[in-house]
Amino acid sequence: MTLERIVFSVNGAPLPHTSAALDQSAEETTRTAQFDIAWTGAGIPCAPDDEATITVSGALWGTGYVRDVRPGHDENSRTYSVSFVSRSCDATECSIDHPTGLKRDADLGDIAREFDVLGVGVEVKAKTIKKAVHKVRPGETLFETLETDARAQGVLIHDSPEGKLVLADKPEGRHAGALLRGVNIKRASGSLSGATSFSSVKVRGQASIGVSASALRAEAEARGTARRRRPLIVPFEGEATSERLKKRATWEAKRASGEGVTCQITVAGFRDQGGQLWKANWLVEVDDDWLGISQDMVIASLTLSQDGSGGTTAKLSLKDPRALGGDNPRGKSNSAWAAPGSTDADYREG
Structure with a gap:
C-alpha cells in the first residue's frame, strides 16, 4: 500500500x-x-x-x-x-444579498447561479424542471433557497474539491474493484431500522391558478418498503404539477427508506483497486455474506484518516444506490437492504 x-x-x-x-x-x-x-x-x-x-x-x-x-x-x-x-460553507451560512431576489423562467441550476452572490461556484449534474418564478425569502442562504426545490426534484447538494456547490440527482461514478469480506474489508457493521420505512408515500399539493381537481386536490403516491401498512403524507412545497408531485413522491420514498439502512465498511488505504481516491456519491460493488450484502452500493459519506505512524484507513458509509437516485443494483442481497424500486409514482386528482 x-x-x-x-x-x-x-x-x-x-x-x-x-x-x-x-x-x-x-x-x-x-x-x-x-x-x-x-x-x-x-x-x-x-x-x-x-x-x-x-x-x-x-x-x-x-x-x-x-x-x-x-x-x-x-x-x-x-x-x-x-x-x-x-468554501461552500458560505452557501449554508450567509444570507443572499441580491438586488431583486427574483428569478424568472429558471431551473435549479439557473437559480443557483443567479443567487450565488458570493461566488462560491456551481456545478450542475442534474436535469431539473423550470419554474416560472423563484423568489428569495429575506435572510435565506443559497442552500436554503435551493433546498426546497432540490428536495422536490430529487437533487443532492454537496461540494467539489474546489469548494463549489454540486447539484446531482444520481451516483456520479463507479469505483474499480470491489469490497470483499476476507479480502480487503478490515471492519464492517450495519444499521437497519424500520423507523423511516413506509408502505406508501403520498404527496399532496395545489396549484396557484385554477379551481379544478387537478389544481386543488392533486396527489401522487409511491410505494415504500414497509411490510405492514405505514402511510406517510407529505405536503408539496411550491407549485404542484403532476410531474413535480410524482418525482417528489418517488424521491421521498427512496430517501426515507435509505435513511434507515446503511452499512459502514473500513478498508486500508484511501484508494480503490484502480488507484482512485474514494469519493462520496460513487458506486462500488460490495460482497459481504456476514452482513447479507451482495450488490452495488453507493458511498453516502466517508472519512479518510491518517495517524502519526502513517497508517491510512477509509471508513465508508454505504446505501442502496436507489436511496440517492441511482438504479436498481439487482444483486443478491437480503431484501432488508433494498430501497424502493424505480417505478414511477401514481398520480390522481381528488
Whole structure:
C-alpha cells in the first residue's frame, strides 16, 4: 500500500500535522477536516478564516478556510487542533444579498447561479424542471433557497474539491474493484431500522391558478418498503404539477427508506483497486455474506484518516444506490437492504 501524503496548506504554506481526518458526504453541502498540528513556533499556527487547501498525494481534496483553532498545553507540552471547512460553507451560512431576489423562467441550476452572490461556484449534474418564478425569502442562504426545490426534484447538494456547490440527482461514478469480506474489508457493521420505512408515500399539493381537481386536490403516491401498512403524507412545497408531485413522491420514498439502512465498511488505504481516491456519491460493488450484502452500493459519506505512524484507513458509509437516485443494483442481497424500486409514482386528482 502506497503511503499517502496529506498536505494541509494555510495561506499557501504547509502546516505539519501528526494526524488527519477528512470527511465528505453526498448528503452534506460542506466537507470538513480535522488536524492535530505539530507546531513549535510562537503563538498559534493559524487563525480562523485563513485560506486553506488540502491535497492527498498531490490531488486536490478540499478548498476552503480554517474554521476552528483550539490551542492547549500543560507544563511540558502543547497541542493545537485545527479544523477545515470547504468554501461552500458560505452557501449554508450567509444570507443572499441580491438586488431583486427574483428569478424568472429558471431551473435549479439557473437559480443557483443567479443567487450565488458570493461566488462560491456551481456545478450542475442534474436535469431539473423550470419554474416560472423563484423568489428569495429575506435572510435565506443559497442552500436554503435551493433546498426546497432540490428536495422536490430529487437533487443532492454537496461540494467539489474546489469548494463549489454540486447539484446531482444520481451516483456520479463507479469505483474499480470491489469490497470483499476476507479480502480487503478490515471492519464492517450495519444499521437497519424500520423507523423511516413506509408502505406508501403520498404527496399532496395545489396549484396557484385554477379551481379544478387537478389544481386543488392533486396527489401522487409511491410505494415504500414497509411490510405492514405505514402511510406517510407529505405536503408539496411550491407549485404542484403532476410531474413535480410524482418525482417528489418517488424521491421521498427512496430517501426515507435509505435513511434507515446503511452499512459502514473500513478498508486500508484511501484508494480503490484502480488507484482512485474514494469519493462520496460513487458506486462500488460490495460482497459481504456476514452482513447479507451482495450488490452495488453507493458511498453516502466517508472519512479518510491518517495517524502519526502513517497508517491510512477509509471508513465508508454505504446505501442502496436507489436511496440517492441511482438504479436498481439487482444483486443478491437480503431484501432488508433494498430501497424502493424505480417505478414511477401514481398520480390522481381528488
